Amino acid sequence: MFVTPSHGSGRGPVRVAVVGTGAIARVSHLPALTALAAEQPLEIVAAVDVSADAAESFRADAGIAHAYTDLDRMLAEQRPDLVTLCTPPRFHRDQTVAALRAGAWVWCEKPPCPSLEDFDAIEAAEGADGGPYASIVFQHRFGSGSRHVRELLARGALGRPLVVHCQTTWYRDQAYYSVPWRGSWADEGGGTTMGHGIHQMDLLLDLLGPWAEIRAMAGRLVHDIETEDVSTALVRFGNGALATVVSSALCPDEVSRIRIDCARATVELTHLYGHRNADWRITPAPGVSAGEAAAWQDFGADEPSSHEVQLRGLLADLRAGRRPRSSGDDGRKSLELVTALYKAAFTGATVQAGEIVPGDPFYSALHGGVPGWAPGGAAKAAP
Known part of the structure; x- marks a missing residue:
């Protein structure tokens, strides 16, 4: 049974938990979340790490209210709408499935998981139409x-x-x-x-x-x-x-x-x-007209590939209840x-x-x- 997210589909802020507080969480995920929190309703409610010291350090540095060493306890107490996974790949399957079953969407760092078997188990744990869904961090395809x-x-x-x-x-x-x-x-x-x-x-x-x-x-x-x-x-x-x-x-x-x-x-x-x-x-x-070639060079406003640009789209999909890019078959390929x-x-x-x-x-x-x-x-x- 899926737990209904508390805020993601409503007007309140999207509640986000960061799981794994190492380098990728600090260098990529936290800056993206912080930037987006300045432009839309979003709140980082918890940090989770197997190391209590690491979780507490991340919590204090980021100004987050709660630090945990137990993922299940965090999911039960904080009921986040979105979990960002920054842990080693061998944990991705179990952590993603736990978050999905708690009603949270997941944004998981690559590599997505160690096997197609694991990926298919994750996909099987997703919700029906409307989510929750699990998306993989493939930021290079965005921008x-x-x-x-x-x-x-x-x-x-x-x-x-x-x-x-x-x-x-x-x-x-x-x-x-x-x-x-x-x-x-x-x-x-x-x-x-x-x-x-x-x-x-x-x-x-x-x-x-x-x-x-x-x-x-x-x-x-x-x-x-x-x-x-x-x-x-x-x-x-x-x-x-x-x-x-x-x-x-x-x-x-x-x-x-x-x-x-x-x-x-x-x-x-x-x-x-x-x-x-x-x-x-x-x-x-040779033979392509100068006008057509010039039109090809019009890339529009520069939006660099980044965690931030992918996450912005994911948050829009979460609020709309639609499957995000880089999830399901699109993430599996x-x-x-x-x-x-x-x-x-x-x-x-x-x-x-x-x-x-x-x-x-x-x-x-x-x-x-x-x-x-x-x-x-x-x-x-x-x-």
Whole structure:
């Protein structure tokens, strides 16, 4: 049985609880919530962390009334309308389901959860029409730049997409993996593909639509971890476009990039952890009129990708009782592609969209139990 939210559907402020008070909560979630609280009825009512000191510190710094170490107790006492989850991935399923069953909507940091099985369990716990719903933090698909390019592609202004490159080449040293839950299948769910590359892959899917098949390779080339620190893939999209996808934690010259070569133009985004209008470039093909090419450059008012812009839309959806973007099937599609990449890399097979279903070993764990990659297996540089 779902508990009716106390304020979200009425005129009072949306009551928000922050669960997990580490870096991402302080750097991204709290600033977004604070900014939006200045423009609309919103109140942060509680902070939750397994560490009482961490919860109390966050509460005091943010001026929040209550700090908890027990999620269930907070849900019962505060009855928030929205829970933002900033905890390690292995907790996302249980915490999201608990919040949904208490009547709260959920905004969950990526990676969404360690498996498609977990995601489907979350979706099954959502409410019927009107929510509550669980949405994933995929802020790169939001903002004026991605909105403009998505519209151009959707109406065919740039011509048919043909050749695509999706790149997340970042650098992480061994100290980064000293955090206990990182680099672990059980805690993080996957490596750089799941933890880093999923952002650009999500944006790519949002721009291009469904994928059809994937081939891949992955390696554990530098770091002493269970998961991979680099992966490469070839993806065929449903519209026929062919893509290369690279995710790496080994690259001192860090960059995030998407390039789509279409029949009438090349569109390219180059940034690192977030983008604005100036980070997008559209190059017309020969024969495109100057007037049309100039119109393509009109991105409108600059609204950078950010947690704030995604959360603003989510709050509007909560108040209206409608399913938000990056939830349900729309949120699942990126995890499905990542899962298929792991299966293709660890088995050497070409994986088709939709083939990973209950009973497939990769449905319940991204390593699929493959020797050399599954926990307890003999480590090796590449399968």
